[in-house]
Amino acid sequence: xxxxxxxxxxxxxLISFSSVSxxxxxxxxxxxxxxxxxxPPMLEYFQRGIETAEQRNxxxxxxxxxxxxxxxxxxxxxxxxxxASTVPVVIxxxxxxxxxxxxxxxxxxxxxxxxMAPKTAIGAASPIDSSGSDIxxxxxxxxxxxxxxxxRTLTEARGAQAVELAQxxxxxxxxxxxxxxxxxxxxxxxxxxTEDLLQALNGFTVQMDSGERTLNTEDVRTxxxxxxxxxxxxxxxxxxxxxxxxxxxxxxxxxxEISSPGGWFAGFIGAVCLTLAxxxxxxxxxxxxxxxxxxxxxVLFILDIKAPTHGALTTAGVASFIVGALVLFNSPGTxxxxxxxxxxxxxxxxxxxxLFFGILxxxxxVQHNPIQTGVESMHGKTGTARTSVxxxxxxxxxxxxxxxxxxxxxxxxxxGDSVEVVEVRGLRLIVKKKICRRGASLLRxxxxxxxxxxxxxxxxxxxxxxxxAHCAARIGSRCARHRARPLKNYKC
Numbered sequence: 001x002x003x004x005x006x007x008x009x010x011x012x013x014l015i016s017f018s019s020v021s022x023x024x025x026x027x028x029x030x031x032x033x034x035x036x037x038x039x040p041p042m043l044e045y046f047q048r049g050i051e052t053a054e055q056r057n058x059x060x061x062x063x064x065x066x067x068x069x070x071x072x073x074x075x076x077x078x079x080x081x082x083x084a085s086t087v088p089v090v091i092x093x094x095x096x097x098x099x100x101x102x103x104x105x106x107x108x109x110x111x112x113x114x115x116m117a118p119k120t121a122i123g124a125a126s127p128i129d130s131s132g133s134d135i136x137x138x139x140x141x142x143x144x145x146x147x148x149x150x151x152r153t154l155t156e157a158r159g160a161q162a163v164e165l166a167q168x169x170x171x172x173x174x175x176x177x178x179x180x181x182x183x184x185x186x187x188x189x190x191x192x193x194t195e196d197l198l199q200a201l202n203g204f205t206v207q208m209d210s211g212e213r214t215l216n217t218e219d220v221r222t223x224x225x226x227x228x229x230x231x232x233x234x235x236x237x238x239x240x241x242x243x244x245x246x247x248x249x250x251x252x253x254x255x256x257e258i259s260s261p262g263g264w265f266a267g268f269i270g271a272v273c274l275t276l277a278x279x280x281x282x283x284x285x286x287x288x289x290x291x292x293x294x295x296x297x298x299v300l301f302i303l304d305i306k307a308p309t310h311g312a313l314t315t316a317g318v319a320s321f322i323v324g325a326l327v328l329f330n331s332p333g334t335x336x337x338x339x340x341x342x343x344x345x346x347x348x349x350x351x352x353x354x355l356f357f358g359i360l361x362x363x364x365x366v367q368h369n370p371i372q373t374g375v376e377s378m379h380g381k382t383g384t385a386r387t388s389v390x391x392x393x394x395x396x397x398x399x400x401x402x403x404x405x406x407x408x409x410x411x412x413x414x415x416g417d418s419v420e421v422v423e424v425r426g427l428r429l430i431v432k433k434k435i436c437r438r439g440a441s442l443l444r445x446x447x448x449x450x451x452x453x454x455x456x457x458x459x460x461x462x463x464x465x466x467x468x469a470h471c472a473a474r475i476g477s478r479c480a481r482h483r484a485r486p487l488k489n490y491k492c
Contacts, residue, residue, distance in 0.1 A: 026219060026220070026221045027058075027059035027060075027216050027217060027218075027219070027220045027221065028056060028057070028058045028059055028220070028221050028222075028223065029058060029059055029060045029061075029062060029198055029217060029220045029221070029222045029223075030049065030052060030053045030056065030058045030060075030061050030062070030222075030223050030224075030225050031062050031064065031194055031222055031223065031224050031225065032045070032046075032049045032061070032062070032063045032064065032224075032225050032226075033063075033064045033224075033226065033227070034046070034063055034064065034065050034066070034067065034227075035064075035066045035067070036066075036067060036235050037067060037068060037069065037070040037235075037238060037337060037338070038067055038069060038070025038071055038074050038075050038078065038102075038103040038104060038107070039070050039071055039074060039234075039235060039238045039283050040071070040074055040234070040283060041231045041232075041234035041235040041238070042067075042070070042074065042078070042231075042235065043074050043077050043078055043081075044231055044234075045227050045228075045231050046063070046078050046081055046082070047081050048225075048228075048231075049061060049063065049225050050081055050082070050085045050087065050089065052225055053085070053087040053089075054085070054086055054087050056223075057087075058087050059087075059088075059215060059216060059217060059220060060087065060088050060089075060090055060198075060201060060215055060217060060220075061085070061087050061088065061089045061090065062090045062092055062194060062197065062198070063089065063090070063091050063092065063111075064092050064093075064094045064095075064194070065091055065092065065093050065094075065098070065100055065104055065107065065108065066093070066094065066095070066098035066099065066100075066104075067099070067100060067101065067103070067104035067107075068099060068101045068102065068104070068335065068336070068337035069101045069102025069103045069104055069124075069125075069335060069337070070102070070103045070104075071103065071283070072103065072127055072143075072147075074103070075103035075106055075107060076150075078107055078110075079106060079107060079110040079150075079154075082107070082110045082111060082112075083110060083209070084209070085112075086208070086209075086210070088112040088113065088206045088208065088213060088215060089111050089112050090111055090112065090113045090114065090115065090197070090201065091107060091108045091110070091111030091113075091114045091115075092114075092115045092116070092117075092191070092194065092197055093108060093114075093115070093116040093117060093120045093122060093178070094116070094117040094120065094191075094193070094194075095117055096117050096118060096119040096120065097119055097120065098117065098120045099120060099121045099122070100116075100120070100121070100122040100123075101121075101122075101123070101124050101125075101175070102124055102125050102126075102335070103125070104122070105122050105123050105124070105125045105166075105169055106125060106147070106150070106151060106154070108122060108187070109151055109154040109155055109166060109186070110154055112206040112207065112208065113188050113189075113201065113204060113206050113215075114186075114187040114188055114189075115187055115188060115189035115190065115191050115197050115200070116178035116181060116182075116187050116189075116190055116191075117178065117190070117191065117192065117193075118178055118179075118190055118192065119178070120177070120178050121175055121176065121177055121178070122169075122175065122176060122178070122181055122186075122187075123169040123173070123174050123175030123176055124169065124173045124174070124175045125147070125169040125170045125173070126144075126169075126170060126171070126172075126173040127143050127144065127147060127170075144170055144171060147170050148166075148167045148170050148171070151163070151166040151167060151169075151170065152166070152167070154166070155186065157207065158184075158185045158186060159184070159185050161184035161185065162184050162185050162186045164184075165181070165184050165186055166186065178190050188204070189201075194222070198217045198220050198222070199217070201215045201217045202215065202216065202217040202218050202220075203215065203216075234279075237276055237279055237280040237283075238280050238283045238284060239280070240280075240284055240329045240338055240339060240340040241340055241341055241344055242280065243276075243277050243280030243281050243284060243329075244277075244325055244328075244329060244340045244344070244345065244348070245344075245348070246273045246274070246276050246277035246280065247273070247274070247277040247281070247294070248325075248348055248352065249269070249270070249273045250269075250270045250271070250272075250273030250274030250275075250276075250277055251270070251274065251294070251298055252270065252298075252352065252355075253266045253267060253268075253269045253270020253271070253273060254266075254267060254270040254271070254274065255270075255298055255301075255302065256270070257270060281328075284329070284338055285334050285335065285338050286328050286329060286331075287327055287328055287329075287331040288328070289327055289328075290323075290324045290325065290326070290327030290328025290329070290331075291324065291328060292324070293320050293321070293323050293324025293325075293327060293328075294320075294321060294324035294325065294328070295324075296317075296320045296324070297317040297318070297319075297320035297321035297324060297352075298317070298321075299317075300313045300314070300316050300317035300320060301313070301314060301317045301352070301353075301356040304317070304356065311357070314353050314356050314357055315353070317352075317353065317356070318349045318350065318352065318353035319349075321348075321349045321352060321353075322345055322346055322349040325340060325345040325348075325349070326340075326342070326345060328340075330342070378397075378421050378424050378429065379421055379422070379423070379424070380420065380421065381397055381420070381421045382397075382418060382419065382420050382421075382434055383395045383396050383397035383398070383402075383418075383419055383421070383431075384396050384416065384417070384418060384419070385404075385413050385414065385415055385416060385417045385418075385419050385431075386401065386415065387415055388412075388413060388414050388415055389404050389405070389406045389413040389419065389431060390405075390406050390412075390413075391405055391406070392404075392405060393405070393406070393413070395419050395429060395431055397421070397429075402427075402428075402429045403427060403428045403429070404419070404428065404429045404430070404431050405425075405428055405429070405430050405431070406430075406431065406432070406433075407422050407423070407430050407431065407432045409432065410431070410432030410433045411432075411433045412433070413431070413432075413433045417433055417434075418433070418434040419431040419432065419433060419434055420432055420433075420434040
């Protein structure tokens with residue numbers, strides 16, 4: 001029995017080793033998906049993919065590309081990393097309806113092999129400056145000539161027609177379909193998917209720095225290498241809509257902290273949002289002149305709270321906010337994928353205007369509210385005499401027992417009478433007798449033109465039409481319920 005167990009263990013180990021050996025003999029293709037603008041986080045993704053492919057000794061690295069373009073500096077670094085790779089890098093513009101626009105077109109040309117899905121496009125690689133405008137005059141000529149020289153080195157092995165088309169993409173912002181790019185040999189294949197592409201690459205010869213290399217992708221084993229969470233987060237921060245929202249929330253949080261210091265939460269959130277927004281705007285194509293309008297907008301919001309007339313400054317602030325955001329992100333010449341959504345800007349402007357208007361209404365309401373604390377809050381409060389009150393006595397206000405003194409104009413105050421505070425002297429209350437207990441409605445007797453604290457009647461209530469004796473009894477019972485003494489001169 002023990003010998004059988006040993007035999008089974010040895011067989012299991014041999015099978016495991018043979019499986020690992022078979023996998024190691026099988027060629028490996030690493031598949032990446034680069035979907036988004038060409039920004040620094042995308043560069044990190046490309047570099048990580050190339051390093052992983054080299055460490056795993058992969059047969060080929062396939063990068064599925066779908067980008068509207070992006071930073072020229074980042075593009076040049078990606079091209080350098082791709083050309084220096086010891087593993088063949090294949091740039092595959094996919095899926096259908098994807099584009100390799102602007103910087104993406106040059107990255108596609110930089111691959112050791114390149115392919116496109118059937119319904120894709122490539123081109124429109126004219127450079128623009130950091131504010132989103134077309135580069136003018138001598139500077140434009142210099143940058144375009146440098147980029148054309150770069151694409152000539154990338155495409156010269158593909159023939160004169162490919163070189164001519166690549167230069168036209170930079171000079172005239174020309175774009176072509178996959179079929180048109182294949183006709184002039186700007187790309188090597190048109191493939192429906194990665195499986196189709198890997199079949200086409202089998203036996204294909206690519207030019208590496210070390211010399212020619214023939215790819216072996218028959219029975220190739222594929223592994224996906226997805227973009228990491230941090231890379232995805234940083235790439236998301238370069239979305240103009242996200243950067244705009246972070247900017248608006250950040251400035252709002254800082255203003256709340258400045259206006260109401262001590263509450264660290266708003267200031268903390270504001271600082272974090274501003275930091276993330278500054279990172280995104282540092283990568284994006286923005287016109288920093290728009291920041292001035294945004295600052296003016298928030299200053300107007302704050303000033304409207306203290307202004308004698310309210311609403312006009314808030315309206316002006318909303319207008320300044322919208323103009324500033326559009327100038328910041330949507331200057332003429334800014335690529336469409338780097339433009340902020342106009343409805344989002346207008347909606348956020350209106351939201352901030354309503355928010356500040358709401359704060360303004362709350363501030364005005366607080367100003368008109370009666371004082372709730374301190375000596376001033378005691379005036380007019382009512383309570384009950386716990387002893388007879390003359391030059392000294394005690395009254396209860398709410399749950400508090402106070403030393404009290406009768407005011408000069410007050411009637412005599414007995415135990416149980418309702419009193420009203422007219423003055424505060426140190427820790428002593430000056431009170432007067434209150435005929436009506438708090439909570440009674442307007443009290444007036446039938447047939448009297450004077451307002452007297454006798455019978456709790458509403459203004460619209462009809463006077464009782466009973467005999468004098470019945471009326472007197474009714475008044476007496478009500479006064480007793482309210483602990484108020486009926487006057488002797490009432491008339492029913």
